[in-house]
Amino acid sequence: MAIWWVNQRHTFDQELAAGILWAPKADKNGNRKSHWTTMTEVRVNDTVLHYASQRVVALSLVTAEAVDARRPNDLQSDWEDDGRLICVAYRQATRAVHRDEIPKAWRTEHSSPGGPFKKDGGVNQGYLFRVDDEFGDRFLERFGDRFEPVVLPAEAHDDATNLLRRLLGRDISTIKGRHNRVLEVQPPYARVATDRSPDGQLVSIAEVDFALRLLRKNGRVSIDPDKIGHRSSFIGAALMTLPSAEVIEGRPPSVAIRPPGKTGPAEGCDQSLYFDGDLNRPTTATQRREQASLRQSLLGSAAEAECSICGETYPVRFLITAHIKLRSLCSDDERLDKHVAMLACQFGCDALYETGYISVGSDGKIVTVVPPTDGALANQLTRLAGRSCGSFTDGSRSYFEWHFANRFLG
Template sequence: MFARDDDGVELNAEFSVLASGEHLSLVLESAGGRGAGSRPRNDQYVPALTLLLDRLRDRQAVLVSGVVASARTAHLPEEARSIVPVLVELAAQRDINEVRLQITRAQGRVGLPDGAAKEGNNRKRIELRLAVPGYGLDDAGQLAADLAAPAKPVSNTVLPPADELLHHLTGETILTVAGRPNKILGVQDGAAHVATDRSPKGQPVAVADVQYGLDLLAERGSVRVSVDELGHRSAFVGAILATLPHVRVTPSPATVTLAGPGDEPEADDSHFGELDVLAQVKVRTEQAQLRRLLGQGRDCAPCALCGDEFPVQFLVAAHVKKRAACTDAERRNLRAIAMLACSFGCDALYESGWVTVDETGRIQTVGLDELPAGNLKLRLVHLTGRRCDAHRAESEPYFAWHRKTTFRGNLTSRPRPSTRTS
């Protein structure tokens, strides 16, 4: 895959995202020699690496480790190939180019004999292991697509409210991404009644489920049509999203993407062109609302995990239970479903399952004995056994979900500190 910059220009540097062990890994292919035709292979290695790191920073990603992954160095032990010796929280890095420089400079010595006078190639094939909030091991393809796509001006996206869109489509037959017909029979009592081949008399689909899909599309610019992303009526919601003007639909994986300012829509949108007039700006403000609610109107507030206080713009309203897995009722239970977690590591560690909260409200972490000394281990030692301020009787079921589905460690094998009171 090749990334496009924010002007839509493709960079000549091939990359991929793979599920590797416990992590997602960004693999950037080496530069040099000749590629197809006369152009050097991957000659935009440096700008592409800088761009990818910048987009990972926007997603609050953490560089867990990194190695040279070339065939010539495959025989070396991992520590001899390391180019990211300590955990790097990208959100905390003001100059992403400096991170890129550290990675490329570190490559120069890998594979050279001790005492070599000159540094070698610093455009080698590399593997960067990541923890990215919101992306699990099954999301490698989606993360690659998201990193490759130009940034979209999400705040300027104009989408119609779900109820208006559903009323407008009443009586119409629309097709799912898989090509199956759905007909909207009517909209009442907060639900659209949808007829399919299997249910010709119609089954209800909550308007809120469609609104959630619209909000997600407006916020992220791209939505996968899957149960994990959109709930059990994902096929219908995806079909609704596909009727919008200026979207692109790709079949594998099934994805609906808002077209950029310079993109041409792939299908004729004349049937729904009038929606441009009816639509109102509708972007999901839940994140800001949650921060205000949990921060109680303060300019600064503590992270529920590490306990340190930060300005609210550095705190994330982290969902205790993954938002895509929540029912509509759970998503509306704002005080119990979310907590403030700092963007300096705690949010990423919780989202990726490196830490969790046990039934007593104490923070538990992955096994520390297996981790090398460094910033990651120090961070986890600091968190282990702390009291999570967001744990209460009403939030415990959501923490239990996280322990069962996301946490990477073993709760029963780790003793709980008895002297810590914070």
């Protein structure tokens, strides 16, 4: 995970609006610049510091690596048109960081060749420079709270005690694949079992809470004993249970929250969910890699939301990201389409839809089977029949049509 400094004096507004970085491959004379070719070194989940008018005005998270792309029309035309484009998720500053607020010692200590700073602490001319980890960590620690908050799932805003209580009795895996299980939660400690300590050892809940606060502030946490305590492996495993959490490889690795919305290469940055490789990844059980992003696209940071079937509002922990069309029969493109999923509550609606007792007709209203007897099932179906489905749109229509034709029992 690297940290980059980009100078955007004339291009910030345009690149912000498009959610991109763009640099030419060469100038009008055919000369290639090192601060342009650095675009090829940027990787997904790297951090970018955006500098314009002598201020750091935004942070961003890289969501797609560089692709060949023609110069966007809004950018200045005194460059060659052939260039490279990177997709990023911007977080604008609520209070920009002026260059002079960054201690001069930080800048002069990190004025290595190819970096953004001169020996006198000024800023080099050029586009994209890598900064070393020490400078990046210092900057984020001092100024990170000046930038728009990371959009986190509601579960990440819960306190550490409640997070651990939700994990009671569950087997969770560390980044290296070792098994942990939360046996009890009695503040100020939780007792956690491992393969080596099946009876469990005490973990300070305060250490988990500290890591959660870092996640809320920066959108990622280094799973490093020097930064979050000697039980960092377990803490990383607990954070990985949050929706949209993923591991960022490195030494040390990090746990990060994937940015909301759909991202992809070139002009499709905001139009498709971005994944590298197969959608299924083998672990102790196959994980649905796109599920967290679908859930995030439906919920964002909401703490509660409506069930698309019954229309009742529930805390998000009681809502399931339900596939409208059976996931195992969806193409990869369909699995990445946010319209393929809806929120269904655990109080009957998800099960009734999954088993085909209810479906959605061509008019967007819920249809039900005729139950063979009276009773609770009949009452529930009667209550739902004729309701408008909250997720029925032009984008989801074909998926509901599939369900009606293939799963509905009526």
